[in-house]
Amino acid sequence: MPQIDPLDYADPLDLLRRFIPTPLQALYRIGAVRVTVKTNDITLLPAFPLDLDLEVHAEQCLEWRLIRDAGLPDLLGPPLFMISGMLTIVTMGPACLIAVDHQQRELLAFLGTSIDARTHEDCVIPLLCQLTNEVFPAGTSLRFMAHDQASQNG
Amino acid sequence: MRQPHCAASFEMEVLIDSAMENTAHDATFFRGHRHLVFATLPPRGVVTYDLLRRRVHAVLSAGAARDRSFWNNVLLPITIGVLGTTVGVVPLHSACLDHNGTGVLVAGASGAGKSTLAAALAGCGFSFVSDDWTYISKDASALVAYGLSSPVKLLPDTVKFFPHLKDIAPHRTLNGELAYEIDPTWAGFSVNYVSHPRRVLFLERTSKPGCDFVPCRSEYVREFFEKSAERLPNELNEAKSFRASVIQTLSSVPAWILRTGGSPQTTAAAISDFILEGGDAPN
Numbered sequence: 001m002p003q004i005d006p007l008d009y010a011d012p013l014d015l016l017r018r019f020i021p022t023p024l025q026a027l028y029r030i031g032a033v034r035v036t037v038k039t040n041d042i043t044l045l046p047a048f049p050l051d052l053d054l055e056v057h058a059e060q061c062l063e064w065r066l067i068r069d070a071g072l073p074d075l076l077g078p079p080l081f082m083i084s085g086m087l088t089i090v091t092m093g094p095a096c097l098i099a100v101d102h103q104q105r106e107l108l109a110f111l112g113t114s115i116d117a118r119t120h121e122d123c124v125i126p127l128l129c130q131l132t133n134e135v136f137p138a139g140t141s142l143r144f145m146a147h148d149q150a151s152q153n154g
Numbered sequence: 155m156r157q158p159h160c161a162a163s164f165e166m167e168v169l170i171d172s173a174m175e176n177t178a179h180d181a182t183f184f185r186g187h188r189h190l191v192f193a194t195l196p197p198r199g200v201v202t203y204d205l206l207r208r209r210v211h212a213v214l215s216a217g218a219a220r221d222r223s224f225w226n227n228v229l230l231p232i233t234i235g236v237l238g239t240t241v242g243v244v245p246l247h248s249a250c251l252d253h254n255g256t257g258v259l260v261a262g263a264s265g266a267g268k269s270t271l272a273a274a275l276a277g278c279g280f281s282f283v284s285d286d287w288t289y290i291s292k293d294a295s296a297l298v299a300y301g302l303s304s305p306v307k308l309l310p311d312t313v314k315f316f317p318h319l320k321d322i323a324p325h326r327t328l329n330g331e332l333a334y335e336i337d338p339t340w341a342g343f344s345v346n347y348v349s350h351p352r353r354v355l356f357l358e359r360t361s362k363p364g365c366d367f368v369p370c371r372s373e374y375v376r377e378f379f380e381k382s383a384e385r386l387p388n389e390l391n392e393a394k395s396f397r398a399s400v401i402q403t404l405s406s407v408p409a410w411i412l413r414t415g416g417s418p419q420t421t422a423a424a425i426s427d428f429i430l431e432g433g434d435a436p437n
Contacts, residue, residue: 014385016186065187072183080200084167084211087190089202091213097185097192099202110185110192 017110020067027051030132033060041068043117046125060136064107064128072097072112076119079127088131096124100131107131162241166210166233174198174215182328184236189389191236195328198224203236205390210237228328231302234289239386239393243289243300244400247382250283250299250349251275253429257299257349259288259404261378262357267418270312271357274418276343278426282306283349290351290400297403299349305335306343315418354409355425365424367410376405 022038029035029051037045044066077093090098095112107128115124174197185192189206198218202211210233218224238245248261249272258280260268269285276282284301291298310332313319318341324334338345354375355367379401386394414421 013381013383016184016191016384018186018188018387019385020187067187069185072185078173080171080213082169082202082211082213085209086207087202087204087209087211089211091192091194091200094183094194094196097194099190099192101190101204104188106188108187108190 017067017069017071020069022065022067029053030129031136033062033132033136035062035064035132037064037066039064039066039068041066044068044111044120047121062105062107062132062135064109064132066109066111068113069110070113072110074112074114076112076114088134090127090131092123098127098131100135102135105135107135162208164208164210164233164237164241166212168212168214168219170216170219171213172216174213174218182330188387193232193236195228195232199229201229201233203233205237205240205393208237208240226302227304231287231304234302235287238289239397240390242396243291244383244397246288246290246379246404247286248288248354249285250288250301250351251280252283252346252349253280253426255350256353256429257283257351258353258355258425258429259299259351259407260355260357261382266357266359268357269307270309270315270418271421273306273308273312273316273341273343274422275425276338276341278419278422280344280422280426281346281349282338282343283346290404292400292403295403297351297400297407299351301345301347303338303345303347306338306341307331308334308336310334312418351404351407353429354404354407355412356409358411358413360413360415362413363415365416365421366413367428368413370409370411372405372409374411375407375409376401379404 020040022040024039024042024045026037026045027034027050028037028046028048034051039045073094075093076095079090079092082089086101086103088100095114097110098108100107109128111124182195189204191203191205193201193203195201197215199212199214234243235245248259249268251258251260251272260271262268272282272285283299284304285306289300289302307327308316308319310324319334322334322336324332327333327335356370356378383397416424
């Protein structure tokens with residue numbers, strides 16, 4: 001697993017690592033949801049089959065951005081969930097920070113090096129799948145979700 | 155804090171997690187992507203900032219939630235620092251002192267001695283506003299500088315300039331540095347929370363004794379503050395524009411590079427003389 005972080009975060013200043021490139025990309029399908037996974041570490045790509053049916057138009061799409069971050073502290077802890085408005089936030093100690101923006105259709109995860117392949121496959125990926133399903137509850141189409149959001153806003 | 159012209163509010167939701175007090179890790183760090191920012195403030199909290207919706211989601215230990223100094227010295231300054239530009243205040247890495255209504259920003263590279271000089275200036279007639287981060291907003295076209303009453307952070311070797319520091323012990327600060335953190339009022343400083351920046355000094359240490367005030371051009375001021383500002387994502391274009399406009403206005407403020415090889419006290423006295431004797435008067 002790469003431990004060296006060759007990127008320069010000082011010029012331009014990027015203390016929060018907002019602009020870590022995630023050049024690796026793969027498509028998956030979780031139920032009715034097409035998931036685009038973008039990452040900077042190939043070992044973070046899920047082991048389940050790729051979605052090769054690129055012609056099919058998926059109504060429900062979500063982007064996972066999985067960032068391997070060697071700068072995070074190593075400590076993993078019990079999961080802590082916080083659901084508020086359009087955000088679901090899950091932390092498992094400082095080595096695993098996850099947020100899902102339901103409105104922007106985006107899942108963001110910063111994962112420290114203490115999350116090895118087994119932990120990732122056995123704990124993190126199932127959690128990400130669960131969070132994905134919560135963005136698109138079974139039987140909910142985008143049309144109805146848009147209606148719900150309009151109701152909340154109005 | 156008085157509402158600046160372009161201020162926006164934010165919401166903070168706080169959950170208390172009674173198990174959090176038991177966590178053992180001690181690193182504070184920040185991570186972000188697009189409009190989301192995580193801050194872990196162990197062992198007392200995890201905070202997520204949603205900069206698009208201006209919402210803050212905090213999970214705090216029971217002790218942290220009850221601790222006024224945690225709110226005043228940690229959580230609120232960090233929150234203003236992270237949300238800052240999206241709620242109408244631009245965090246600038248500089249100290250700010252006030253002299254009879256004239257705000258003086260003291261900027262410079264990390265380690266240049268901004269905090270030490272700020273403490274020395276506060277000891278020679280200037281009112282203390284901030285020593286490390288100053289929050290700038292616009293009231294109509296005028297700049298307004300705010301401090302957040304955070305403690306002054308002085309590194310252990312500054313005890314030779316401020317002997318009364320011997321009475322207290324340095325401790326590990328949020329960024330892991332060993333430092334004295336002193337309440338400005340404990341140190342006897344006059345404190346202003348608001349000022350109007352009318353002078354900017356860029357502090358540079360030199361081995362040559364004495365102080366030189368070298369006028370600098372507006373481009374220098376603008377480039378310095380733009381380069382020292384956090385890169386923002388495209389989702390926050392409005393915030394980027396606001397910050398650029400504040401920095402543009404600030405670049406029209408008279409500014410000098412201050413090269414000093416003297417002690418903080420002699421440098422502070424030189425600044426005081428420079429301002430009192432009108433050496434800073436515009437040509």
